[in-house]
Amino acid sequence: MRSFIYERPTTLAAAIDLLAIHGEAARPLAGGTDLIIRLRDGTLQPEVVVDLKRVAELRPAIEERDGALVISAGSVMTDIAAHPTVRERFTSLAEAATVIGAVQIRNRATLAGNICNASPAADTATPLLVHGARVVMAGPGGTRRMELDDFFVRSGVTVLQRGELVTAIELPLPPGRVGSVHLRRTRRRGHDLASVTLSCAVDAHGVTRLAYGSVGPRPYLVTDGSGLLADPAAGEARDALLQEMLDRATPSPRSMRSSPRYRLAMLGVLAHRGLALAIQRSGR
């Protein structure tokens, strides 16, 4: 690993200053489960590494505030997967946080880091999308909030500007019951990256949200507000609509984990399964 200057700010303002001053030469460090791999293999060679773990405002915390469940940027997968509100009301997120890596990775990897890496295969991206997550960012120009769907640009790229970092993820607490599920295909059981990911949420009004990843340059969110998908008795029209909702998938033939044909076939399977499970969990 190449040497670098290590900074350990304790306030958000100091962290933003460091990232703004050094720009591309600096990399923020949260859990390190992606960054340290890339530092070691040389794909990233920052001059400065800014460790965010001692920043007071980013400390691990999952709490209800102003009608939303707010997950701070320092929160790790283990705590998200175990949190009672996440498990009960944002089930697909709990399920996704549970299947990432293995215990050792989940003890370090942060939700914010998973989002900022913007991998199309990120397991937490699709559940956050179906639950309408917002990203809270802070930078030299102040604080802003954005729907997660607008935050992703393409693989590895987000809207984050120089000096800007994610401080929290907000999940609006839905008024009624929402059934949700996260499904994935991997090459082997246990510790593996996903070849296809799919999350589905069905709310009390019969609105269905589907999000899928690892089948294009970014994860996609599609919504059916007609109630057709949430109605298991709807028949052929429903199958056609479901198929149409999956048509943004354009898996790359260059990806090593599985072929495009396999991914598309499995996406259809996961969509049917996910929809059935989400309806069941919604209590409709």
Added chain:
Amino acid sequence: MSQLIPITITVNGRERPLEVATHHTLLEVLRDEIGLTGAKACCLVGECGACTVIVDGRSVDSCLVLAVEADGCAVTTAEGLATDGRISPLQGAFLDHGAVQCGFCIPGQVISGHVLLRDNPHPTPAEVEEGIAGNLCRCGCYSQIKDAILATAEAGEG
């Protein structure tokens, strides 16, 4: 030129003031500076678990933690599981069940088993599998390792 940073980590109960290079991992410092070679350098991408240690109560891949990140933390390695020179009941169960073949992955396996039983004294076989999913064994001793962990739980010695 590399920046040296003074840190203090408590390793297996003993406080260690050190000066570490910013780009050295906890694994490198444990092995090369402190001389604890239980945690192994193997895949170095957080997949094999041979470098597993406990940092402030949680198991982590020490190849993915910078030594400076562990400043002020308590670290337990496989060497720290023994008390007064006697191996732990879990370590004994590994021997009794033939879970140790080449032995390379075992320090990481026993750390994962130890943490699992601490948090969940009576795990199901599936929970044991999930608990050690981040520890690969190229000798393929998974069923013996699982048996050793389950037997320790049954004996109430986790």
